[in-house]
Amino acid sequence: MDQKLLEELKKIIGGDVVTDESTLVEYSHDASLFEVKPQVIVFPKDEEDIKALVRFVNKNKTEYPELSLTPRAAGTDMSGGAINESIIIAFGKYFNHTPKINGNIATTEPGVFYRDFELKTLEKNIIFPSYPASKGLCAMGGIFNNNSGGEKSLQYGKTERYIRRMKMVLSDGKIYEFKKLNKEELDKKMAQKNFEGKIYRKMHRLINENYEAIMRAKPDVTKNSAGYFLWNIYDKENETFDLTQLFTGAQGTLGLFLEGDLELVPIKEHRGMLIVYLKSNAYLGRIIDEVLPLNPESFESYDDNTLMLALKYFPEFAKQLGPLGMISAGLAFLPAFISFFTGKRLPKLVLQIDFASDNPDEIDEKLRTLREKIKPYHPFVQTAEGGEEKKYWLVRRESFNLLRKKIRNKHTAPFIDDFVIKPEHIAEVLPKVTDILKKHPEFMYTVAGHVGDGNFHIIPLVDIKNPEVRKAIPEISDEVYKIISKYKGSITGEHNDGIIRTPYLEEMYGPKIVKLFEETKKIFDPENIFNPGKKVHGNLKYAMDHLRTNW
Numbered sequence: 001m002d003q004k005l006l007e008e009l010k011k012i013i014g015g016d017v018v019t020d021e022s023t024l025v026e027y028s029h030d031a032s033l034f035e036v037k038p039q040v041i042v043f044p045k046d047e048e049d050i051k052a053l054v055r056f057v058n059k060n061k062t063e064y065p066e067l068s069l070t071p072r073a074a075g076t077d078m079s080g081g082a083i084n085e086s087i088i089i090a091f092g093k094y095f096n097h098t099p100k101i102n103g104n105i106a107t108t109e110p111g112v113f114y115r116d117f118e119l120k121t122l123e124k125n126i127i128f129p130s131y132p133a134s135k136g137l138c139a140m141g142g143i144f145n146n147n148s149g150g151e152k153s154l155q156y157g158k159t160e161r162y163i164r165r166m167k168m169v170l171s172d173g174k175i176y177e178f179k180k181l182n183k184e185e186l187d188k189k190m191a192q193k194n195f196e197g198k199i200y201r202k203m204h205r206l207i208n209e210n211y212e213a214i215m216r217a218k219p220d221v222t223k224n225s226a227g228y229f230l231w232n233i234y235d236k237e238n239e240t241f242d243l244t245q246l247f248t249g250a251q252g253t254l255g256l257f258l259e260g261d262l263e264l265v266p267i268k269e270h271r272g273m274l275i276v277y278l279k280s281n282a283y284l285g286r287i288i289d290e291v292l293p294l295n296p297e298s299f300e301s302y303d304d305n306t307l308m309l310a311l312k313y314f315p316e317f318a319k320q321l322g323p324l325g326m327i328s329a330g331l332a333f334l335p336a337f338i339s340f341f342t343g344k345r346l347p348k349l350v351l352q353i354d355f356a357s358d359n360p361d362e363i364d365e366k367l368r369t370l371r372e373k374i375k376p377y378h379p380f381v382q383t384a385e386g387g388e389e390k391k392y393w394l395v396r397r398e399s400f401n402l403l404r405k406k407i408r409n410k411h412t413a414p415f416i417d418d419f420v421i422k423p424e425h426i427a428e429v430l431p432k433v434t435d436i437l438k439k440h441p442e443f444m445y446t447v448a449g450h451v452g453d454g455n456f457h458i459i460p461l462v463d464i465k466n467p468e469v470r471k472a473i474p475e476i477s478d479e480v481y482k483i484i485s486k487y488k489g490s491i492t493g494e495h496n497d498g499i500i501r502t503p504y505l506e507e508m509y510g511p512k513i514v515k516l517f518e519e520t521k522k523i524f525d526p527e528n529i530f531n532p533g534k535k536v537h538g539n540l541k542y543a544m545d546h547l548r549t550n551w
């Protein structure tokens with residue numbers, strides 16, 4: 001950054017302004033396969049710093065058009081959402097005050113790690129049920145702004161369902177609070193003569209004038225993080241208008257999130273799990289049809305490659321369970337070990353079906369019913385109750401992390417990592433997608449996912465320096481996202497658009513809806529100061545030019 005500009009920035013910020021090379025390199029990455037070097041990292045101390053940053057960019061934007069602000073919490077974004085070229089606002093250092101819990105509402109700041117947030121909620125025996133698998137690594141800013149979801153989203157839905165209030169700094173450099181408004185409150189807001197009034201008037205008009213098209217565009221799947229969620233704002237029947245639904249999942253492209261309220265749910269006392277090993281995917285569709293009506297809390301899956309990896313690195317996996325847990329996990333996976341070491345085929349797919357209730361009899365009944373119902377498909381089945389489920393969860397949750405850490409010379413490349421289709425299409429779509437990958441032997445991959453939601457995480461392992469790999473990434477993406485759009489799915493259920501998927505939003509939603517996304521961005525951020533290149537005006541060439549060159 002220009003020295004004069006940097007000096008000006010340092011003068012107005014109470015927190016830290018950092019430009020040393022190692023910090024810049026650290027913040028050039030998130031958990032995506034991209035690398036974009038910023039000019040400055042600002043660790044804001046308080047709300048005054050955030051307002052000052054927006055004023056600073058507005059004031060200097062004409063002379064320095066490349067200036068922008070990209071918020072970041074823990075930096076575990078897999079889409080490239082948390083990296084950019086200009087100023088990164090790192091919320092983790094100071095915006096991490098202990099969350100407050102009042103009844104079933106938690107108030108939190110963006111820099112609070114989810115793991116610390118959960119410790120607080122568990123004290124009251126309540127939980128935020130849309131935590132992601134990265135629960136040990138990520139922070140609340142990313143959860144709100146990616147609309148994160150996870151293993152319990154099948155029953156509880158995603159973050160969007162739990163947000164009750166968001167405090168934001170908008171592009172005029174002022175702080176506003178957003179929550180669901182009734183008609184009278186909305187009319188009052190729209191009558192205001194300030195920036196907030198203008199936003200409400202313009203968004204109300206945009207949604208009203210395009211209501212049918214917007215409602216039709218809502219993806220017909222249970223989970224979605226793609227685009228701006230225009231269909232969630234205006235509830236015509238109940239006459240409510242809620243702009244928190246627009247900021248949710250917007251990846252910091254419409255404003256900077258300072259504080260928010262989340263509704264929490266009670267934890268169910270008892271749980272029981274059925275683990276189903278399938279030799280092929282042939283009966284998957286029918287098994288899904290039997291499972292979903294029993295309303296499991298989660299319904300997860302992983303493939304033979306994931307299982308192989310877990311067996312190969314078993315001691316590291318299992319040490320998280322302690323010595324006794326290690327032995328019982330060893331016994332639980334014994335059949336798989338025997339197949340593995342005797343060269344027999346491992347099960348093609350492992351399904352984990354988890355039931356939760358305050359009534360233990362209900363769980364027993366569901367486990368029994370499900371065993372009976374799936375008997376005709378001859379799977380091998382195990383039951384886990386009373387805490388035994390942990391070892392199975394470990395394989396499911398840790399598989400991506402293991403891939404990231406363990407395989408030498410190869411790295412995880414999330415680019416078709418999070419698509420969603422209706423569960424009835426899984427048996428048809430999944431082989432089509434894996435067939436595309438099979439044409440590229442340089443891509444090793446595992447498939448794990450939230451099968452009950454039709455949400456799959458396919459994360460290839462690649463040598464990113466290999467030119468064949470770099471060439472194939474957009475080719476595979478094009479093919480896969482065409483299929484997903486044809487089946488009216490979503491290109492991302494949880495991980496969001498970022499650098500990698502913004503260019504595919506038009507394929508998914510069509511030009512009219514993308515135009516509405518662009519108008520929305522313009523209403524909130526007319527000078528494009530917030531996280532440019534994400535959600536609107538994505539560019540596949542830019543993405544490919546910023547693939548990591550090493551790890």
Ligand SMILES: Cc1cc2nc3c(=O)[nH]c(=O)nc-3n(C[C@H](O)[C@H](O)[C@H](O)COP(=O)(O)OP(=O)(O)OC[C@H]3O[C@@H](n4cnc5c(N)ncnc54)[C@H](O)[C@@H]3O)c2cc1C
Pocket residue numbers: 030031070071072073074075076077078080081082091110131132133134137138139140141142143144145146147148149150151250251252253255256257258400401494495531
């Ligand atoms: C091993 C692993 C497993 C994962 N599993 C899941 C999963 O199961 N489900 C899931 O949903 N995701 C998953 N993810 C992706 C990621 O962890 C989540 O999306 C997480 O919620 C991001 O949180 P973060 O604090 O790291 O956010 P960051 O990466 O820091 O940011 C995420 C986005 O939010 C924006 N943002 C951050 N703070 C603010 C703010 N204050 N104001 C405005 N915008 C802001 C950023 O600009 C960025 O676009 C996984 C990632 C990894 C590495």
